[in-house]
Amino acid sequence: MNTTTENNSALFEYLLRLGDTSLILGHRLAEWCGHAPILEEDIALTNISLDHIGQARLLLDYAGKIEGKGRSEDALAYHRDARQFRNLLMAEQPNGDFGNTMVRQFLISVYNFHLYSALSKSADAELAAIAAKSVKEVAYHVRHSSDWLIRLGDGTAESHERVQQSINDLWIYVDDFFNGDEVDAMLVSQNIAPELNAIRPLWNETVQLTMVKAGLQIPQVNSAMRTGSRKGNHTEYLGYILAEMQFLPRAYPDAEWL
Amino acid sequence: MTDTTDISHIRNLLTQVQDPEVPVLTIADLGILRDVEFVDGVYEIKITPTFTGCPAMKAIEENISEVLVENGIQNYKVRMVMSPAWTTDWISELGREKLRKYGIAPPSQSTEEHLKAILTGKNKAVACPFCGSVNTRLTSAFGSTACKALHYCDHCRQPFEEFKCH
Numbered sequence: 459m460n461t462t463t464e465n466n467s468a469l470f471e472y473l474l475r476l477g478d479t480s481l482i483l484g485h486r487l488a489e490w491c492g493h494a495p496i497l498e499e500d501i502a503l504t505n506i507s508l509d510h511i512g513q514a515r516l517l518l519d520y521a522g523k524i525e526g527k528g529r530s531e532d533a534l535a536y537h538r539d540a541r542q543f544r545n546l547l548m549a550e551q552p553n554g555d556f557g558n559t560m561v562r563q564f565l566i567s568v569y570n571f572h573l574y575s576a577l578s579k580s581a582d583a584e585l586a587a588i589a590a591k592s593v594k595e596v597a598y599h600v601r602h603s604s605d606w607l608i609r610l611g612d613g614t615a616e617s618h619e620r621v622q623q624s625i626n627d628l629w630i631y632v633d634d635f636f637n638g639d640e641v642d643a644m645l646v647s648q649n650i651a652p653e654l655n656a657i658r659p660l661w662n663e664t665v666q667l668t669m670v671k672a673g674l675q676i677p678q679v680n681s682a683m684r685t686g687s688r689k690g691n692h693t694e695y696l697g698y699i700l701a702e703m704q705f706l707p708r709a710y711p712d713a714e715w716l
Numbered sequence: 717m718t719d720t721t722d723i724s725h726i727r728n729l730l731t732q733v734q735d736p737e738v739p740v741l742t743i744a745d746l747g748i749l750r751d752v753e754f755v756d757g758v759y760e761i762k763i764t765p766t767f768t769g770c771p772a773m774k775a776i777e778e779n780i781s782e783v784l785v786e787n788g789i790q791n792y793k794v795r796m797v798m799s800p801a802w803t804t805d806w807i808s809e810l811g812r813e814k815l816r817k818y819g820i821a822p823p824s825q826s827t828e829e830h831l832k833a834i835l836t837g838k839n840k841a842v843a844c845p846f847c848g849s850v851n852t853r854l855t856s857a858f859g860s861t862a863c864k865a866l867h868y869c870d871h872c873r874q875p876f877e878e879f880k881c882h
């Protein structure tokens with residue numbers, strides 16, 4: 459294998475990780491459509507969902523071009539199985555209640571914010587442009603989810619307790635954000651991707667700032683952290699999402715949006 | 717046959733293309749129209765997407781085609797360019813003024829200020845497009861389209877939309 463091929467396959471993997479996280483989280487948020495507690499939140503959640511799907515389209519379209527086998531964004535989204543998906547484990551976790559959805563959104567959005575800020579300076583111009591565009595959308599996701607964390611954390615005894623419980627439950631998927639591998643290392647060496655070790659303290663700081671305002675606690679480090687998204691080792695939930703998301707294009711492979 | 721006159725003619729034609737969701741703005745006001753070039757006998761119209769999931773981009777492409785075909789130009793293609801990424805900083809002064817007159821507050825800060833505000837949690841108040849007061853508050857960061865947020869003016873007591881910083 460020559461160097462270009464190796465570089466391309468690392469970049470392809472990396473783009474799948476970013477694109478799949480957006481796609482799966484966008485799909486999860488779309489489940490709220492028509493079910494949110496109030497109309498404004500229904501609109502907000504579906505707007506955020508749309509942002510994620512838009513980012514996924516750009517990233518997966520680019521991934522297909524880098525791979526060079528003629529796979530489109532749709533082929534990548536609809537014709538891969540769970541083991542071939544590279545989304546963060548947290549993105550596939552069920553919505554739970556509204557507060558739980560906001561906690562999941564907050565933890566991922568803060569990660570995306572710092573990651574995309576760094577990627578907007580990537581040596582890969584196309585990825586840098588996608589990141590520069592996405593980070594501005596992500597900024598609104600951070601603000602929206604932070605506001606809700608503060609409202610719920612600093613709200614009633616029940617809202618506080620429930621949102622703290624969601625933080626404790628979701629925290630076991632945090633290490634997965636930062637658990638880089640040889641793909642990250644290779645792209646770091648080419649200034650295409652940032653060091654995840656450098657992202658973590660930024661993430662901690664932003665998360666901490668909101669947690670303090672919300673009166674919420676960062677859970678004690680748990681030995682049962684779940685990782686593995688970069689190798690396609692998912693939790694049981696991803697298969698169900700894919701079954702729903704991929705049913706139509708697999709049943710009717712020629713179906714097209716008109 | 718082509719020369720710079722044709723290119724500026726096409727540019728002029730395209731400055732009429734409106735944004736489907738904010739029809740007071742043209743694609744030139746928004747800074748979506750990146751470039752017009754003549755390459756191998758084909759006019760390449762380069763446009764750049766605004767928001768990643770913006771459904772209006774498809775409509776904009778169609779509107780461009782319509783204007784060109786109406787004016788007898790067949791040898792063209794519309795190309796989407798990503799880099800550098802579009803920002804609301806590119807909305808022209810004229811565009812901002814049109815937005816205010818239409819009742820939409822133009823983006824209240826630059827993209828850079830907006831990103832900084834996320835980390836500090838301190839957001840600048842948006843000036844009301846009707847009365848100019850900054851005695852306003854955000855009611856929802858997500859509105860009827862991906863590009864707009866909802867605010868309320870406590871001075872003239874009217875709700876208004878803001879074109880989000882992007």
Ligand SMILES: [Zn+2]
Nearest residue numbers: 844847869872
């Ligand atoms: Zn007013």
